Amino acid sequence: MSDTILSVRSVSKTVRTANHDLTILHDVSFDIRQSQSLAIVGPSGAGKSTLLGLLAGLDEPSAGDIWLGEHQITAMGEEGRAKVRAQLVGFVFQTFQLLGSLTALENVALPMELAGQKGAQDRAREYLDKVGLGQRVTHYPKQLSGGEQQRVAVARAFACSPKLLFADEPTGNLDQATGAKVSDLLFELNEQSNTTLILVTHEARLADRCQTTITIDGGRLISQVENREQVAVTNARAIA
Template sequence: MNQMTDFNAGQPQPMLRVSNLTHRVSLETDTLTILKGVNLEINRGESVAIVGRSGSGKTTLLGLLAGLDTPSEGAVELDGARISEFGEDERAKLRASRVGFVFQSFQLLPAMTALENVMLPLELAGIENPEARARELLGRVGLEERLNHTPRQLSGGEQQRVAIARAFASDPVVLFADEPTGNLDNRTGHAVSDLLMALNREQGTTLVMVTHDEHLAARCGRQFSIEAGELTEPSPAQEAAD
């Protein structure tokens, strides 16, 4: 059976399930273990934050969850599909149809306008009337007057709003956010995080976010900590004490 067409077969599955996930990279004289035996389940519609310092493994974990890379050991399932066993073409097809991304560095195409940046994934997915959908989303993020501006003509906060509109354009089942406010000042970061959380609630998307900002993480339904490649979930007593 083709796993790409069997997302919802059988009993309901968690949106994401990770089993004994380990990831290593080979260096010239050694092997570096970035993740060590990570286990994690995330249910549909949950918002989850993974908090850790730079170099803790959080961005590597996010990339494995999203199918941007494959683990050295263990399994990653997204909506019932074991993507850790997929080839690159299968993973790319899944990302295009079911996954949204928001990056710290915005990742907008500099030669395209805000409207064109949001339209592009819709066009690649073959969605009808991509311009209308892109205009609607840019209006929802408050950029209806900035449709024809290129990224260099937009502030950092406006660029991240375009990136959020693009991430939600194809109605993803899961949204991955990598330090979504990391390049913004506090005031702009709060406004962008308000927008991200509001759109996520409206669309019922599963949100998985990595951040070093504990205040932003606290806005999610569950929080995990990662340190030296090991993932832990604070107990309710620990959270209350904090």
Template sequence: MARELSIIAARFCCNCVGGCPRKPSLPPSSRITRSGLWAASSAGSRAWPPALVSPLIDALTTLSSKPSALSRCSSNDTQPCRVSRPKAALILSPTIRTVPAAAFWTIHIKARPALKNHTRIGFSMGSSILTAKDLSKVVPSAEGELTILHELSLELNKGDSLAIVGASGSGKSTLLGLLAGLDLPSSGEVTLAGQALSALDEDQRARIRAEHVGFVFQSFQLLDSLNALENVMLPLELDGRKDARERATELLQRVGLGQRLTHSPRQLSGGEQQRVAIARAFAAEPDVLFADEPTGNLDSHTGERISDLLFELNKESGTTLVLVTHDERLAHRCRRLIRLEAGQMVAPLEP
């Protein structure tokens, strides 16, 4: 039986780790679940939607799989666990920017069956790592049902690179989210790292993402309370890598930020923040890297440099690249290219 995250009770403090002189901003009874967070306090109520809470639970799910980290957690609300600053920051998730950078947590774990036939053993070059079959996504609208994607199929092998291009609103980002398991299709199936995602619950999909996937988001999702080096170290520390600092430093140097290691995101330009996000995405050497406009905020010279890095790392580690981009030069460097129009795939193109 594998241990999976079930329910989290959280107590947030104000930007400290070792102890907090202030009253927690959320009461110990606050509950975070996949359906969102709702908490009542003397100051009123606050709610977080699932879109903000789900990445938080992803991070905690990964943390809960580490016995050394899990042993720090207490089931007693009066004895909250105190985690190190980097882990605490990661727990709060890059997408939750309004929450302090440190927190006290009580984590309730229950036994859940292990993922069927799942292993973290690497995939060999040329073996299938990601497939989509007859994917469709339909959402309700004021005018009735709106079809965002219509019966799209593709297959990617380990080490492949795929560019997804198309006009705004063509379904590119929706497809990226479905392939990564961040959303589920209305019909069809995605198989990632040998697992049919529709057969998994949300925590199991989170585990697949944590073990096999890296992301570069358009909005970067860096933690403001950590400097550039610490942001890149986070996934490495969570994975128990002893060389976290050395690996993070090397990657930041490769993206041209060797002199900016101790700078916070607020001290970096948009292009520099994007380079930190790219370094972080490659830090844990994922099997698949999903990137939404990875060169979108960069000048042409820096964009070319980052493109070179993406394909160097793709070649070195065999990471499969799935890129959404408007950059035709970047798109045509990929081994495969598909163009979307109104949610449908134009005949696949070979660059």
């Protein structure tokens, strides 16, 4: 278990509504090893995004424990979790979340600049090249198509070299062809940078590319499936 990067133990999330308590997640437990990819699937309203938020330390569970690397983030306050996020975590969102007043380059460089990393712009340029947008660095989000915007977001996520990358429906807002391109890119960069990828998706094809798929329904983890083909590919790569 020494290479486990994410460990989830009996995590539940209950929210208080006007009339009663609503349990969104029940007793979810699983582990992910370093460099693995995990797809969280399930119907709408199953609690997938809630789980993703908890895993990334963006929210606190009502019960249970989560370890990100060495850090038990469930024992930390928001400020502590923020530090862990700054060290380990990157994001890709369904709605891209690019800042409209920043160019593609500035969007990619921003998290590195905030973290005080040197050479942020150069690295951003490098990653924009990697996602095929080397010629569009000065373009603003509104001048880019949806697919291009998501590629910028992917570049932004990987440029920081996170240990874990959380992607929430990364192709959800894109057509099939564009979505396929973006997911290719996501897995390609994931391979190159040895990042652990955790994504929430509705798309079976995207889930199939992950080594592990967990299915959430009604807030419960109802299955955890190892995708043997993907595991084999990873193992082969590891041997090579």
